[in-house]
Amino acid sequence: MLTATVSSNGQVTLPTEILIALGLKPGDRIVFIKMENGNYAVVPRTHSVKKLNGMLRRPAQKPVSLEEMDQAIAQGAAGNDRS
Known part of the structure; x- marks a missing residue:
């Protein structure tokens, strides 16, 4: 587990x-x-909105x-998806 400390000025x-x-x-x-x-999730602002897809x-x-x-995975693998 990684930790950090908040300074007196936040x-x-x-x-x-x-x-990294x-x-x-x-x-x-x-x-x-x-x-x-x-x-809270921390995300680089440089990432596009598309990279956030699925987080929320x-x-x-x-x-x-x-x-x-x-069940959905099994159906998809068997080629029985609903689409």
Whole structure:
């Protein structure tokens, strides 16, 4: 687990491993996205919106169970998809 400390003026120095994983360089901007579970995702602002696809739940889309996912995968693999 990686940690960082917030300074008295609210600044955080990201661990080198995080900087490398996100491809961040000095001067790059990051975005904090609040997830449905209350946690936040940190995303480089340089990424396109398309790369965020799938991170957030669509409010109109009902959640599916693991069993439903497994069934959809099996149907797709067998060529029995509904499309």
